[in-house]
Structure formats: structure tokens, C-alpha cells
Amino acid sequence: xxxxxxxxxxxxxxxxxxxxxxxxxxxxxxxxxxxxxxxxxxxxxxxxxxxxxxxxxxxxxxxxxxxxxxxxxxxxxxxxxxxxxxxxxxxxxxxxxxxxxxxxxxxxxxxxxxxxxxxxxxxxxxxxxxxxxxxxxxxxxxxxxxxxxxxxxxxxxxxxxxxxxxxxxxxxxxxxxxxxxxxxxxxxxxxxxxxxxxxxxxxxxxxxxxxxxxxxxxxxxxxxxxxxxxxxxxxxxxxxxxxxxxxxxxxxxxxxxxxxxxxxxxxxxxxxxxxxxxxxxxxxxxxxxxxxxxxxxxxxxxxxxxxxxxxxxxxxxxxxxx
Amino acid sequence: xxxxxxxxxxxxxxxxxxxxxxxxxxxxxxxxxxxxxxxxxxxxxxxxxxxxxxxxxxxxxxxxxxxxxxxxxxxxxxxxxxxxxxxxxxxxxxxxxxxxxxxxxxxxxxxxxxxxxxxxxxxxxxxxxxxxxxxxxxxxxxxxxxxxxxxxxxxxxxxxxxxxxxxxxxxxxxxxxxxxxxxxxxxxxxxxxxxxxxxxxxxxxxxxxxxxxxxxxxxxxxxxxxxxxxxxxxxxxxxxxxxxxxxxxxxxxxxxxxxxxxxxxxxxxxxxxxxxxxxxxxxxxxxxxxxxxxxxxxxxxxxxxxxxxxxxxxxxxxxxxx
Numbered sequence: 001x002x003x004x005x006x007x008x009x010x011x012x013x014x015x016x017x018x019x020x021x022x023x024x025x026x027x028x029x030x031x032x033x034x035x036x037x038x039x040x041x042x043x044x045x046x047x048x049x050x051x052x053x054x055x056x057x058x059x060x061x062x063x064x065x066x067x068x069x070x071x072x073x074x075x076x077x078x079x080x081x082x083x084x085x086x087x088x089x090x091x092x093x094x095x096x097x098x099x100x101x102x103x104x105x106x107x108x109x110x111x112x113x114x115x116x117x118x119x120x121x122x123x124x125x126x127x128x129x130x131x132x133x134x135x136x137x138x139x140x141x142x143x144x145x146x147x148x149x150x151x152x153x154x155x156x157x158x159x160x161x162x163x164x165x166x167x168x169x170x171x172x173x174x175x176x177x178x179x180x181x182x183x184x185x186x187x188x189x190x191x192x193x194x195x196x197x198x199x200x201x202x203x204x205x206x207x208x209x210x211x212x213x214x215x216x217x218x219x220x221x222x223x224x225x226x227x228x229x230x231x232x233x234x235x236x237x238x239x240x241x242x243x244x245x246x247x248x249x250x251x252x253x254x255x256x257x258x259x260x261x262x263x264x265x266x267x268x269x270x271x272x273x274x275x276x277x278x279x280x281x282x283x284x285x286x287x288x289x290x291x292x293x294x295x296x297x298x299x300x301x302x303x304x305x306x307x308x309x310x311x312x313x314x315x316x317x318x319x320x321x322x
Numbered sequence: 323x324x325x326x327x328x329x330x331x332x333x334x335x336x337x338x339x340x341x342x343x344x345x346x347x348x349x350x351x352x353x354x355x356x357x358x359x360x361x362x363x364x365x366x367x368x369x370x371x372x373x374x375x376x377x378x379x380x381x382x383x384x385x386x387x388x389x390x391x392x393x394x395x396x397x398x399x400x401x402x403x404x405x406x407x408x409x410x411x412x413x414x415x416x417x418x419x420x421x422x423x424x425x426x427x428x429x430x431x432x433x434x435x436x437x438x439x440x441x442x443x444x445x446x447x448x449x450x451x452x453x454x455x456x457x458x459x460x461x462x463x464x465x466x467x468x469x470x471x472x473x474x475x476x477x478x479x480x481x482x483x484x485x486x487x488x489x490x491x492x493x494x495x496x497x498x499x500x501x502x503x504x505x506x507x508x509x510x511x512x513x514x515x516x517x518x519x520x521x522x523x524x525x526x527x528x529x530x531x532x533x534x535x536x537x538x539x540x541x542x543x544x545x546x547x548x549x550x551x552x553x554x555x556x557x558x559x560x561x562x563x564x565x566x567x568x569x570x571x572x573x574x575x576x577x578x579x580x581x582x583x584x585x586x587x588x589x590x591x592x593x594x595x596x597x598x599x600x601x602x603x604x605x606x607x608x609x610x611x612x613x614x615x616x617x618x619x620x621x622x623x624x625x626x627x628x629x630x631x632x633x634x635x636x637x638x639x640x641x642x643x644x
Contacts, residue, residue, distance in 0.1 A: 052512075052518055055520075129556065173520070182557070182560070186560050190374075196374055197559065197560030197561045198377075198495070198558065198559045198560055198561070200560060204557065207553055207556060208549070208553065209549045209550070209552040209553055209575055209579065211582070212578060212579055212581070212582025213582070214552060214553065214556045227530070227531045228531070230531040230536060231529055231530065231531055231536065234451065234529060234536045235504070235526065235558075236520065236557075236558055237519065237520045238504070238508050238519030238520055238522060239519045239520070253531055256534060257531065257534055259534070260533070260534025260535070
């Protein structure tokens with residue numbers, strides 16, 4: 001029994017040494033992630049971080065799964081608007097509903113993140129949270145991404161899942177800090193990413209308690225974007241992260257907040273969307289996932305900028321089984 | 323090495339079997355806690371709860387430390403008001419400041435939990451969160467509880483610390499869900515109770531992000547009491563707890579929310595303040611920590627009601643070293 005245990009441990013440690021970040025090509029980004037984790041987890045050395053302070057925060061849209069042509073949650077909200085439109089004649093003349101019903105994506109996009117949350121709130125108030133999450137799960141089972149015709153849950157980034165597992169294996173607590181809706185994410189993230197509900201931070205609506213249930217009200221409570229990402233981290237986590245991983249200027253404040261950690265060595269990583277062929281290529285001029293200020297600052301300050309095209313062997317998990 | 327490891331494991335499991343809840347007298351409450359934890363952690367049996375769903379929520383004031391004559395945070399806030407009064411002549415005529423400066427405790431108490439947060443916000447806006455927490459820690463070093471002349475941090479409940487450790491040893495995630503201020507608690511709870519910042523939920527004020535720091539604004543954001551305790555649990559944890567431990571009607575909704583968990587066997591525990599001699603005796607008619615509706619409901623529904631006087635060998639840790 002004991003011998004078996006030791007063999008297993010050896011096997012595991014060997015497998016781990018072999019298999020950290022297997023979907024990453026050897027290169028600057030992979031090396032910087034491994035160098036960082038190695039530096040901060042070796043007890044007795046200069047950059048050691050105690051386990052309790054190993055907090056890593058990840059953006060979701062464009063960092064852990066794709067966000068093009070528009071945020072996936074927006075497709076969900078638009079499908080719901082279409083389903084419920086007959087009960088809401090006023091939507092025909094009210095934005096952002098009007099644009100949805102007219103299939104005017106530009107009009108919808110103009111409403112921004114605020115519009116997205118408005119759509120979700122409006123179509124999902126008056127029901128309890130668990131019912132909402134079940135609806136999202138049902139939708140995910142059949143909905144198809146418009147340009148790839150894949151399930152949305154197929155479009156998660158394999159290399160970033162490996163970063164999450166690598167952090168966890170080194171006793172980091174991994175949190176998602178996203179502009180996406182908290183209930184939308186909580187409906188699939190625990191199963192898809194292996195990150196529990198209590199580590200998912202996002203935009204959210206007002207709710208109230210009633211007879212053992214949490215009921216969703218039709219009002220925005222908190223938009224988790226830009227300067228409010230550090231605020232959300234404060235409310236939920238209560239301490240400076242040491243690692244922040246994102247892909248847009250929406251993550252810039254959260255990354256600066258992490259960099260401002262006075263106590264510990266930190267890691268900032270930007271996923272740079274450079275792969276027009278396998279995914280999408282966009283940065284400074286994009287409406288979705290605009291990366292401009294952060295890109296300049298990151299390059300000047302030695303942040304890790306991942307070139308998806310050249311540094312990722314695979315983007316999506318389904319490429320591995322080809 | 324291996325032999326030493328095995329000896330150590332045997333020693334630990336022996337020590338654990340011997341020492342669960344050592345400050346509890348044998349009796350109904352101790353047995354119900356142990357029965358519950360035993361029932362839900364045995365894989366393959368009817369009431370087994372997977373580790374990911376083992377969420378326990380504890381109230382703080384009156385559940386993990388004393389709350390009489392008034393909430394300890396109120397003493398802190400009042401000391402700060404006195405210190406800063408010369409800069410705020412308007413306080414002489416504005417409640418709840420007026421009552422504080424006139425040493426009128428009844429007047430202060432009338433302002434309730436809202437008044438407490440107002441006092442804290444007013445005396446602590448415009449500074450960053452870390453500076454605030456340092457001030458609380460400095461205050462705790464010298465401040466004395468008015469009736470016992472003890473440090474406030476001496477007045478934590480030894481038997482409840484043992485419940486926290488017992489839950490943790492059985493892979494529960496332990497959260498505090500308190501009406502007290504989130505930053506006030508985060509300043510001492512991690513060190514005193516061994517519960518990390520990210521597991522502390524409480525009332526809080528508005529904040530904003532500025533140059534790598536979280537700055538506290540002079541405005542209430544969220545009061546975590548009664549029906550908003552389940553709401554706070556939803557935002558931060560995102561799933562039904564399985565165990566809820568409190569001492570007042572302020573915890574009643576959180577306990578009902580836990581009881582409404584459809585998936586798992588749950589535990590509800592009330593600390594009933596019955597010990598006038600070693601602590602304080604109060605329940606149905608108290609302004610602070612009123613326990614009335616919850617006591618009736620709990621008795622009818624087989625909740626665990628702890629009789630502090632008869633079930634706790636020691637109340638405070640300092641009694642152990644007598």
C-alpha cells in the first residue's frame with residue numbers, strides 16, 4: 001500500500017514535470033509563467049509567497065473563451081428577447097430591444113456592456129437564480145456560435161485551462177473577475193473550467209430573498225469592468241491578487257491593481273488576439289475586447305504578452321483530439 | 323521517513339478523535355454537531371455531501387465573540403468620533419454623532435446597525451482600505467472592553483473556534499456572514515480566527531479604485547442583516563450553505579435559506595446567551611442580538627440550540643490557561 005503510494009507520487013510528480021502547459025509552444029510567455037510560479041513557490045527564497053496570499057484573477061471573455069463576433073452572453077440574451085417579445089410589445093420601440101428584434105447587431109453593440117446587462121436583466125427578472133442557471137444550461141446544450149457553428153462551450157482556450165490547472169497545482173486560489181453576468185458564468189464555469197461558484201466574480205443584478213430562494217430583480221446592481229474590477233476584487237476577496245490575466249483595456253485597472261501589490265512579486269499577462277485563422281485577430285481598434293492602452297503599458301513594463309498565433313499549439317480543446 | 327509519517331498520521335488521527343470540541347460538555351449540542359459532520363462526510367452513505375458543497379456560514383457578533391454591552395465595532399467608531407470631533411463641528415448637532423459626543427449610549431443605540439455603519443463610514447472615508455485596517459489593529463492593541471476590562475480580542479468564544487476547526491478538518495469551507503463592517507473584521511479575523519479575508523462577508527461602504535489602491539467613500543453600500551444575509555451569500559458564494567450558525571433573529575433568514583437547501587442534509591445552530599455570570603444573558607427582549615422568532619422556530623424544527631451556561635466548559639480562551 002505504502003509502496004504503491006510512493007510509486008504513485010513519483011509518477012504524479014514526473015507527469016507534472018513533463019506536462020506543465022503542454023499546449024504552449026516553448027517561448028517567452030510559457031517561460032515567464034513557469035519562471036514566475038517557480039520563483040514564488042520556493043520556500044526560503046526571496047520571492048516566496050505564502051499559500052494564503054496566492055490569489056490569481058482571470059478575466060473570462062477573450063481570456064478563457066472567445067468573445068467574437070460579440071460576447072457569447074449577448075447571443076443568449078438576444079435569443080431570450082426573441083422568445084419573450086410577444087409579451088413585451090414596448091420592446092419594438094425601446095433600445096436595446098428594438099435593435100435585437102430588428103437583427104441590427106450594430107445597434108445592439110452601441111448599447112455596450114450596460115445594454116447587455118439590461119437585456120439579461122429584463123428577460124430574466126422575477127425568477128429564482130437556480131431556474132435562471134438551468135435555462136442557461138439548456139440554451140448552451142443546443143445553441144451554436146454563428147461563425148464556427150460550434151457549441152459555445154467548445155470555444156474555451158485549452159492553453160489557458162492549463163494555466164488555471166498549473167496555478168491550482170501550486171496552491172494558488174484562482175478567481176474569475178469578468179464583465180459577464182455572475183449567474184450566466186456560474187451556470188457553466190464550475191463544470192467547464194473546474195472553478196467553483198464562490199470563485200466567480202462578475203456583473204450582477206439586484207436580487208432579494210424570498211422563501212428560501214434568491215429572486216432576480218429587474219435592476220442592475222454592479223457592472224464589473226475597468227476601474228470596478230479592483231472594487232469587485234476588494235468586496236469578494238479582500239486582498240491584492242499576485243497574478244492578473246486578461247486580454248483587454250477592460251482588465252487594465254485590475255492588472256495595475258495587481259502590479260501595485262507592495263508585498264509580493266506579481267505577474268501580469270495579456271492574451272493578445274493575433275490569430276485570424278484559428279480564432280480572431282483584433283486589438284487597438286476593436287469594439288469588443290479593445291486592447292490599446294494596456295498593450296502599450298504592458299510592453300513598456302515587461303508584462304507577459306501572449307501571441308496566440310505563435311505561442312499556442314492549440315486554441316480549443318477539440319483541436320487536441322483531431 | 324515513511325515510518326515516521328505513518329506514526330505521525332496515527333498520532334494525528336488519535337489526537338483528533340480525542341479532541342473534537344474539547345471545550346464542550348457532553349450533551350445535545352455537541353452530539354448534534356458531531357452527528358451532523360459524521361453523517362455528511364462518509365462517502366457512499368445517504369447524507370454524504372461532496373467537498374465542493376460543504377459550505378458553512380457563521381455570524382460573528384454574539385456567535386464568535388461577545389456583543390455586549392454593544393457591538394465592539396461601535397466602541398471603535400465612537401472612539402474615532404471623539405478623536406475627530408474637533409474637525410467636525412456639525413457633529414455636535416447631528417445624530418448619531420451628537421449622542422456619541424454626549425456619551426448617550428441609548429441615543430447611539432437607537433440609530434441601530436445603520437447608525438453604526440454611518441459612524442464608521444463618516445470617520446473613515448477618504449483613506450485607503452489598508453490604512454483603515456491598520457488603524458483598527460492599532461486600536462485593538464490598547465482598547466479595553468468596558469465591563470470586563472479585557473482586550474476585545476480576548477472575548478472570542480473558545481467552543482466556537484473549535485467548531486470552526488472541526489468543520490475545516492472535515493473539508494468544509496467556513497465563511498463569516500456578519501452585520502459588522504467587512505474591513506473591521508478583515509483587520510483581525512484572519513489572525514484571530516484563522517479565517518482568510520476572502521471568507522469574510524459583512525456590511526460595507528462604497529469604495530473606488532485609485533492608483534493601485536481601494537479608497538473608502540463616505541456612503542453605505544450594503545447592510546448585511548436579516549433578509550440581506552442570504553443575498554450576501556448569493557453574491558459572494560453563489561450556492562446554498564449546508565450549515566448556518568448564529569445567535570439572533572438577524573441570522574434567522576440565513577438559517578432558513580440554509581434549511582431550504584433541497585439537495586443536502588443541513589445544520590442550523592443557535593448560540594443562546596444563557597450565562598449571566600461568565601458572559602451575558604439575553605434573548606427575546608434584547609436590543610442587541612435579539613433572539614425571539616428564531617428561538618421559537620428553532621425549537622419547533624429541531625435546530626441545535628446551545629445553552630452556553632450548561633454546555634460550554636469554557637467561554638473565552640483565557641479561561642483555559644487559568
